[in-house]
Amino acid sequence: MLGWKCFQWSRIPDSLHSRHRTFSLPSPLPKWPPGQGFANGRINIGELEVVKITQFEYIWDCDYKNSTVAFYKPVAIPDGFRNLGFYCESSDCSSSRGFVLVAKEVVSSSDNIRYCPALLKPLDYKLIWCSNDGHGETFNGSGCFWFPNPPEGYEAMGFVVTTTLNKPELDEIWCVRSDLTDRCETYRLLLDTISSFSDSLFRVWEIRPSNRGMLGRGVHLGTFFCSNFGGSIGEHVNIACLKNLNPSLQCMPNLDQIHAMVSHYGPTFIFHPDEIYLPSSVSWFFMNGALLYKRGELVGEPIEVAGSNLPANGTNDGAYWIDLPIDDRREHVKRGNVESSIVYVHVKPALGGTFTDIVFWIFCPFNGPGTLKLCNINIPLGKIGQHVCDWEHVTLRISNFTGELWNMYLSQHSGGKWVDASNLEFIEGNKAIVYSSRNGHASFHHPGSYIQGSKKLGVGIRNDAAYSNFRVDSSVRYEIISAGYLGNGVGFVKEPCWLLFMRKWGPKVSYSIRNKLDQIVNRLPVGIGCRLKNVAYKLPVELYGEDGPTGPKEKNNWVGDERS
Secondary structure (H helix, E strand, C coil), X not given: CCCECCCCECCCCHHHCEECECCCCCCCCCCCCCCXXXXXXEEECCXXXXXXXXXXXXXXXXXXXXXEEEEEEECCCCCCCECCCCXXXXXXXXXXXXXXXXXXXXCCHHHCCCCCCCEECCCEEEEEEECCCCCCCEECXXXXXXXXXXXXXXXXXXXXXXXXXXXXXXXXXXXXEHHHEECEEEEEEEEEEECCCCCCEEEEEEEEECCCCCCCCEECCCCEEXXXXXXXXXXXXXXXXXXXXXXXXXXXXXXXXXXHHHHHHCCEEEECCCCCCCCCCHHHHHHCCCEEEXXXXXXXXXXXXXXXXXXXXCCCCCCEEEECCCCCCHHHHHCCCCCCCCEEEEEEEECCCCEEEEEEEEEEEEECCCEEEECCEEEECCCCCCEEEEEEEEEEEEECCCCCEEEEEEEECCEEEEEEHHHCCEECCCEEEEEECCCCCCEECCCEEEEEEECCCCEEEEEEECCCCCEEECCCCEEEEEXXXXXXXXXXXXXXXXXXXXXXXXXXXXXXXHHHHHHHHHCCCHHHHHHHHHHHHHCCHHHHEEECCECHHHCHHHHCCCCC
C-alpha cells in the first residue's frame, strides 16, 4: 500500500451536548527546535494574545439541501480569555478541524496613560433571524441569531446563537477596539434559506480576512457571518477580524524550525509512469546548455551554473527569455534529469502570521503537449499545450499554534485548489503524496484521470496522474530559496541569482488553436463537433500558443495568497 489517510473522530459525551472532532496525522509531531513563539500554543498579536479553541458545545442545527449546518459555542476557554464569536460547520465541509480564536488583553492601564481597553462587552444585541418549521427545511427546534452592538470605537467579531428569543448575556461574546481589527469578507455560502419568522432571505457564510498573503496582517478567527438581507461573495461585512500588530511576527518559525518542518512534512512528488518530460534541478538545466536570449539578438548566451549572468530584477518586459540549447543536447534536456532534481522552498507568513506557508517549487525543462478528451475519444493535440520550462508548486499551510499541517494547496495549470490534510495520502509518516499529471505536471492529491474543461459535456484536456518510481522526495532533496521575514541577520536566507530573473523561462510562439480544432471538428459527427466548439473557450489559456512561464518570484502567489 503506497500511502494512507488517518481520520479519527472523538466526541464528548452526548449528555453534555458537546462536539469535539479531530483529525490525527499518521505520525506524532516531533519536538520542534527551540525558538521564540512558534508552536507554543499561544500567539501574541500586539495588545492581544490569542489561543485556538477546538472544543464546542452544540447549540442548533438545520438540515438544508442534503447538508446539515450546525452551530456551536466554544467551551473550555482558558482563564482570562474572552470569546469573540460562535462557530458554524456544514456537513459537506472538507475541513475536519474547526476552530475559533479567543483573546486575552496583554496591555493594561499601567502600560499606557491613555489606556483604552482592547476588549469590551457589547452594549446590546440585535436579533438578526429566528427559525421556524414548515418551509421545506428541517429545523431542530429554534435557532436565533444575535448581532452584538459594539461600543463606539469597537468592532464585533462574530454572532451569538441561542435556542430562545431571550437576549444573550452581555459577556457572552466581546468586542475588539477598532484599531486592533482588520476587514474580513465572505467567501463560502453555508446556508441559504427563507425564515417564516421574518419572511426574509437568511444566509450564513464562512469569512476570511480581506487582506491576505505574505504582507497581510488579517487573522482568521474561525467565526461566521450571517444576514437577513442576502449578501454576496467578497462583500464588506459588519463584523471584523483581528489584526496582527506584533512587528516581530515572533510566532513564525526560525531557520532551524523551517528545516525541521521540511524534513518532517516535505511532500513526495510522483510523476506518471509514462512521463517523458521529467524534472531537473535548475543548475542541471543551465549546465546542459540552456541559453539566455535578448530581444533583437539572434544568438543566445550560455547561462552560468548559478544564473549569475541573468539580468536581475526588472520587469517582465519581453527583453530577455530563456530557451533550450540549439545543438544535439536539445532533446536530451527536454526530458529532464530526475536524479538531479531538487525542490525549491519559499517560506512566508499567512493569515497574519498565525500560519506558515511552505511553498515547494519544482522545475521541469519542458512541458509536454495536451490530449483532448471528447466523450470516450482521446485526441492527441500535437504541439498544442507544450512550452519550454515549467514551474509548478504546492503549498503546505502549517499552524503556528502547534506546528501541525493544516491543509495543502495544489497548483493545477493557471489555478489550483486547497485540500484539507484529512483528505491527503501520506507516505513515510506525515509526508503528503503529490501526483504530477503526465506532460502538464499539474498537481493532484490522488491518482486518476482529471478533466480540465467541461465535465458536464465530457470535453476537456486530460490530466492523468498515477503511481510510479519517478519521484522526488522534497523532505531530503530541497533548497530554501527565500524566507524574507527572517530579515538580514542570523538565519538569513540568500536568494539565488536565478530567482531574481523576472522574465520568461521560455520563448513565446503564437499559433491558433482554432485551425487544429476545426480539423478535429470536421472529422466528427455534427452533434459532437458542436459540443467541442461550445467548450473550446473553457480550455486552458496555455493551449493557444507556446509561452514560457515566469519564474516563481513573478507569480501572484509569491506575495499574495493562493487562489481559492
